[in-house]
Amino acid sequence: MEKNVLVVDDDEVIIKSCDAVLSAEGFKVTGVTDARAAMDLIEERLFDLVITDLIMPTIDGFELIRWINENHPYTRVIAMTGYSSKSVLRDAIALDIMDFLPKPFFPHTLTEAVKKAVDTPPKVPVPSRDVETYDKEKLKSILQKYKGRAGSLIMVLQEVQELIGYLPASVQKVIAKGMKIPVSEIHAVVSFYSYFTMKPMGKYNVRVCQGTACYVKRADEILEKLKDTMGISEGEITPDSLFSLETVRCIGACGLAPVVLVGNDTFGSVDPTKANEILNDYH
Numbered sequence: 427m428e429k430n431v432l433v434v435d436d437d438e439v440i441i442k443s444c445d446a447v448l449s450a451e452g453f454k455v456t457g458v459t460d461a462r463a464a465m466d467l468i469e470e471r472l473f474d475l476v477i478t479d480l481i482m483p484t485i486d487g488f489e490l491i492r493w494i495n496e497n498h499p500y501t502r503v504i505a506m507t508g509y510s511s512k513s514v515l516r517d518a519i520a521l522d523i524m525d526f527l528p529k530p531f532f533p534h535t536l537t538e539a540v541k542k543a544v545d546t547p548p549k550v551p552v553p554s555r556d557v558e559t560y561d562k563e564k565l566k567s568i569l570q571k572y573k574g575r576a577g578s579l580i581m582v583l584q585e586v587q588e589l590i591g592y593l594p595a596s597v598q599k600v601i602a603k604g605m606k607i608p609v610s611e612i613h614a615v616v617s618f619y620s621y622f623t624m625k626p627m628g629k630y631n632v633r634v635c636q637g638t639a640c641y642v643k644r645a646d647e648i649l650e651k652l653k654d655t656m657g658i659s660e661g662e663i664t665p666d667s668l669f670s671l672e673t674v675r676c677i678g679a680c681g682l683a684p685v686v687l688v689g690n691d692t693f694g695s696v697d698p699t700k701a702n703e704i705l706n707d708y709h
């Protein structure tokens with residue numbers, strides 16, 4: 427299948443050169459001259475690889491890579507720069523990139539680095555329900571259903587999160603347009619409620635309450651048990667995308683402490699030594 431590569435460089439000549447070399451090898455190349463435009467494109471489309479210059483005006487490549495790691499950790503990144511000092515190299519490698527290309531480079535150096543990168547599995551599995559594949563008609567029908575109904579934003583966000591699995595910035599923009607409200611208002615609601623998330627989740631998102639009532643009943647041991655069972659840390663997704671794991675503050679069910687949520691199911695009085703058994707019925 428054709429691989430999508432995004433080239434980010436404030437020098438258009440570099441973008442055209444990369445395009446010429448990589449298109450000849452069967453890659454689909456998109457080029458942009460600044461990191462902000464790159465972020466917007468990455469929110470809209472799934473790229474197999476981003477090749478970014480490091481030194482750029484306004485938002486530099488380091489900031490772009492940090493943003494990718496934070497928001498789209500399954501996106502592979504190669505960095506390139508004409509200023510390949512030891513400190514630049516060290517700082518770039520610290521960002522867990524796949525390769526580093528000092529400019530100028532030979533065409534075959536680029537091709538080899540790109541082929542190697544796209545053949546390497548991403549650090550984090552690509553979410554099965556990503557911004558590329560969700561049912562856009564269904565999203566439209568949700569917006570249509572609540573059209574003109576005051577105070578319906580929360581319900582819209584709930585349904586859209588159920589549809590896609592999370593609420594990335596690109597989807598918030600679509601909702602803002604559809605509901606004719608500022609995207610900043612949507613962002614504020616999504617950020618305020620812990621139920622909503624802007625990051626991709628597993629099919630079942632496991633939330634371990636770490637509020638005071640749960641904590642004194644060994645919620646930290648439950649968290650450790652679940653981490654061991656799933657083989658992931660907080661904020662990560664299992665390789666098969668079945669589970670993601672996060673902690674939450676009090677969910678208002680202190681009488682049931684300690685509490686674990688799996689998707690929409692609530693488990694109370696969880697025995698820390700048997701917390702792993704909660705996951706047995708989820709496939």
Ligand code: FES
Binds near residue numbers: 635636638677678683
């Ligand atoms: S502290 Fe866990 S539900 Fe309240």
